[in-house]
Each structure stands twice: as structure tokens, then as C-alpha cells.
Amino acid sequence: MAKAGAYVLHLSYERQEIFEEAVTSNGAFSEPVNDFAHARSAPLLCFIVLDGIHITHIASARRGIVAGTGLRRLNIQEPHALQSPVPIMRIIEVLEGRTKGLAAITLGTGGLFTPKSFEAVVDTLSKISDECKSLLLRFSKTRRELIAKLSHPIRQVLGQQKEAVLSAIAFAGLDRRELHGWNPPAEGVPSSFLDGLPSAVVREDAMIVNDLMTVPGLQHVRTLPYSAAVFEGQGKRLTVLLANRLPLENLTGTDLIYFNETHRSFVMVQYKAMEHRATGAYFRLPNPDLEKEIVRMRTMEQQLQRVQINETKENYRLHACPFFIKLCARNQFNPDDIKLFPGMYFSLDHWAYIANDQSLVGPKEGRQVTYKNVGRHIENDFFIKLVANAWVGSHVEQSQLIQDAILNTLSSGRAVALAIDTRSDKEGKEPIDEQDDDLQDDPW
Structure with a gap:
């Protein structure tokens, strides 16, 4: 079953300026990362780290095309700059359960969270940041419990x-x-x-x-x-x-x-x-x-x-x-x-x-x-x-x-x-081609 997930992206100092220019001009940014698997039909978030120690932005993301041997483009759309960046160490301190170790490694080095780690990090961010709680509402523990009760x-x-x-x-x-x-x-x-x-x-x-x-x-x-x-x-x-x-x-x-x-x-x-x-x-x-x-x-x-x-x-x-x-x-x-x-x-x-x-x-x-x-x-x-x-x-x-x-x-x-x-006179996003399988490349 396809599940929502999140990728932690640490940007180097050199890439930060390019990131900010791209976001300002068209609201999107693409970064080569280590290859990863995620279903295109499920939501993907990106937690962006600009200074090495804080989550500074939260964005929608998509898995893109191959960017080289063992690399994959991570396509970021509409990043939200947090008014109060969240310290990574604070997240790790509050994290609980068996997923804490894996989540801490991903937060520190970057990459895709496991499904359980993703849920744990979302719940932790919602506890320590009202701003994040609002942004992550549709991934929250409360939502998962309400769906499970049906x-x-x-x-x-x-x-x-x-x-x-x-x-x-x-x-x-x-x-x-x-x-x-x-x-x-x-x-x-x-x-x-x-x-x-x-x-x-x-x-x-x-x-x-x-x-x-x-x-x-x-x-x-x-x-x-x-x-x-x-x-x-x-x-x-x-x-x-x-x-x-x-x-x-x-x-x-x-x-x-x-x-x-x-x-x-x-x-x-x-x-x-x-x-x-x-x-x-x-x-x-x-x-x-x-x-x-x-x-x-x-x-x-x-x-x-x-x-x-x-x-x-x-x-x-x-x-x-x-x-x-x-x-x-x-x-x-x-x-x-x-x-x-x-x-x-x-x-x-x-x-x-x-x-x-x-x-x-x-x-x-x-x-x-x-x-x-x-x-x-x-x-x-x-x-x-x-x-x-x-x-x-x-x-x-x-x-x-x-x-x-x-x-x-x-x-x-x-x-x-x-x-x-x-x-209609309105334009919109390109549709998802139904021929694509769950891991089909984004055309970017």
C-alpha cells in the first residue's frame, strides 16, 4: 500500500543561493540526491535543512528522473519557509520509541524516512511547533486515528x-x-x-x-x-x-x-x-x-x-x-x-x-x-x-x-x-499518466 513519506534534504552552502533564487523565480527547485523509492501516487514531503542544524523549510516533493549513477532528482515545489526554524537536536530529544535511532540518523545525514520514522517525526514536530502542526495536519496521528475508527x-x-x-x-x-x-x-x-x-x-x-x-x-x-x-x-x-x-x-x-x-x-x-x-x-x-x-x-x-x-x-x-x-x-x-x-x-x-x-x-x-x-x-x-x-x-x-x-x-x-x-479557461498542473507505475519517474 502506497504511503505518505518525507525526505530530509541538507543543502550545501553553494546550493543554498541557487535554491533561494529558484524558489523566488518559480517556486520550484530540483536537487540530485541518492536514489530512493517512493510511490508517485502517495504524498511526499521534503524537510529542508539550510544551516545543518535546523529544519528551515517544508515543501511538497516528487521523485524525479535519474540524475547519474545511483542518483535521482528530488523535485521540490512551493517550499514554506518556517518563521521559527526547528532545531534538529530538539526533534531528536523529544522523539520516542524504537524509531528514534533511525529517525535521528536520517535527520542528521538526510534521506528518506521509513514509514514509521516519518509518522514519529510528524508527531514530534506537531508537539514542539504550532507552525509545523498546522502544516502537517493531514499527516498527523489524530488524522490516522480518525481514519482507523471508520x-x-x-x-x-x-x-x-x-x-x-x-x-x-x-x-x-x-x-x-x-x-x-x-x-x-x-x-x-x-x-x-x-x-x-x-x-x-x-x-x-x-x-x-x-x-x-x-x-x-x-x-x-x-x-x-x-x-x-x-x-x-x-x-x-x-x-x-x-x-x-x-x-x-x-x-x-x-x-x-x-x-x-x-x-x-x-x-x-x-x-x-x-x-x-x-x-x-x-x-x-x-x-x-x-x-x-x-x-x-x-x-x-x-x-x-x-x-x-x-x-x-x-x-x-x-x-x-x-x-x-x-x-x-x-x-x-x-x-x-x-x-x-x-x-x-x-x-x-x-x-x-x-x-x-x-x-x-x-x-x-x-x-x-x-x-x-x-x-x-x-x-x-x-x-x-x-x-x-x-x-x-x-x-x-x-x-x-x-x-x-x-x-x-x-x-x-x-x-x-x-x-x-x-x-474552462483555467490552466492547472499536468495530470498523472495512468500508465505510470508507482515508481515511474517524474518527467523533470
Whole structure:
């Protein structure tokens, strides 16, 4: 599981001036360091030491490209200069537990903290510096304890909702790192995953109302409890709503409905969890719940097929049925990891072939789908490209029926994550390429 971490960077006197000039001019700095491993999908901090004895800055960081034999670029962004630099010896004095020795070595010589050392140093900095406590709030012991207190059913639903939001952001080609700011409520449970995001993202204003007006059937969602968030960049704006009729703990799952306003096309993804065993993940067949959902989707598909389609170049689709199933392993809800769950996407037609394939019948007459026996399937990176460019999804004229897809999801006891991809004038950070694995190089 990808976890947040921190790198301690000691800068030489010669590099300090370059650091200060770079930060002043563009808010970023890059330094060759000893090679290290860290998942790109997890947050990375940098504790910067300019005088050899104090942490003087705290910054966001990313693991960059190879910088020479055994070296790696550490890319630093938006460093915050501490008004009261924290003495390294003071941190070591207050540190407790078995991680103290390792943490002290890393603080003194530089490098990447172990996960436990990172947690211990964050907790110590929060004790001795109010300024650091504020900056490190989303890595604090209090936050970790609040997340750990969430019940298993709630964590499962939050994990599915996070996956739906991440998928929508990936389809829109936006940066997923805004989700790194997720925090649980101080009391109780969140009503949805969106409720834990920073206030700059979670919104309810005229912009959201305007975006809702572009989607057919949105009056049904607006009558329900829902949370909304806006993500912007790369000339696009993505408005995401999470709506449900039931409390979080009573939901049976989440469906993503992604509406591409440019192509007037929608795609719906239903997530199904695979079970675990020693030989790998599997999905047991038949699955009564999925069969009921497929009947609903097939009924809607018949309605879509009755709509007359205009033959224009913008209206062409490789596959015009908007309904897809994603099988993915049951997950531990980890709000710090912004990588999409590995999984397998299937169209309804493809799934029908799989469900009827007798080669999947086991020695005890049971049937199951695994990564090994299913053969061909669509993975995250390819599916993102298909959806982003509307190669799959409803035709323009069919999108008027999106309201029926929303109502079907809500009536089945599932939450609906509705994502509306529209044009925007704002630029933003480059998105993370889903083809990158956890240790893929930053392009710097």
C-alpha cells in the first residue's frame, strides 16, 4: 500500500543561493540526491535543512528522473519557509520509541524516512511547533486515528467513491493530487468521500448550478442529499456530485456516471469487488446482485437503441452502449494513495460472453473470473483513453436518457457519482499518466 513519506534534504552552502533564487523565480527547485523509492501516487514531503542544524523549510516533493549513477532528482515545489526554524537536536530529544535511532540518523545525514520514522517525526514536530502542526495536519496521528475508527463497511464505500472520483478526474485529464488533502470529520462519519476534501475543492455555488443545468435529468439529483466538488485545469472543469438516498453505511456500492459535455456522451461504470485467496483475486459466478443490475442496464440499453441517431463525425462511437463493469480487488481505504485500483473493465456484451463461457467452470461445477482465466480485458490506461475521447459511450441524442441511469442507480441502494466534464479557461498542473507505475519517474 502506497504511503505518505518525507525526505530530509541538507543543502550545501553553494546550493543554498541557487535554491533561494529558484524558489523566488518559480517556486520550484530540483536537487540530485541518492536514489530512493517512493510511490508517485502517495504524498511526499521534503524537510529542508539550510544551516545543518535546523529544519528551515517544508515543501511538497516528487521523485524525479535519474540524475547519474545511483542518483535521482528530488523535485521540490512551493517550499514554506518556517518563521521559527526547528532545531534538529530538539526533534531528536523529544522523539520516542524504537524509531528514534533511525529517525535521528536520517535527520542528521538526510534521506528518506521509513514509514514509521516519518509518522514519529510528524508527531514530534506537531508537539514542539504550532507552525509545523498546522502544516502537517493531514499527516498527523489524530488524522490516522480518525481514519482507523471508520467501520469496515464505511471504508469500503469510501474506497469505491474515491475510485469513482479518481476515474472521472483521469477521464477529464486533470491532476489527481488535489485529492491528497482528504481529511475525515472530527466527529461522526462523512456523508460521502467528497466531504473530506479541502474547502477550495468542495463547493456549492453558481458554477456548480450552471454545470448541473447542462446535464439532462439533474433535477432528480438536486432533490437528494449530495456533495459537490470542482476540479479545474488543462482548459477543463470537472464538476463531481455524490448523491445517495441511504446513509453511507447502508449503501451497497457506487456507480460512476461520466458526462462529456463536449461530445454530449455519457458512460456509466459499475464497480464490483473481487474476493481474495492465496492464488489471487477472483469473482464468483453467478452473482445475483450483478445479474439484477445487468437486467436494469439491458432495459436501458433497449431504450437507447430506439433513439434515432444522426450520422455525424462527432457522433461516431466504437461502442455506443454506455454501460461497463469494473472488477477490482477489495481494497483498504487509503486516502493518501491517488492511484486507480488495478482492475478489469468489461462491456455488457463482453460480460455476457464471459458469463456463458463453460471453460470457467471449475472441478466442483463452480464458476469464477480471475485475471488468469478471463483472457482479454480492458485495463485502466486504455479505458481512460476510450472514455476521454468519447470512443465509447452514448450518442448525442441518447444522452437525454441519462436521468434514467441516475434513477436506476439510486433505486438499487447504490450511490451515484456524477461527473460533468466541461470547458474552462483555467490552466492547472499536468495530470498523472495512468500508465505510470508507482515508481515511474517524474518527467523533470
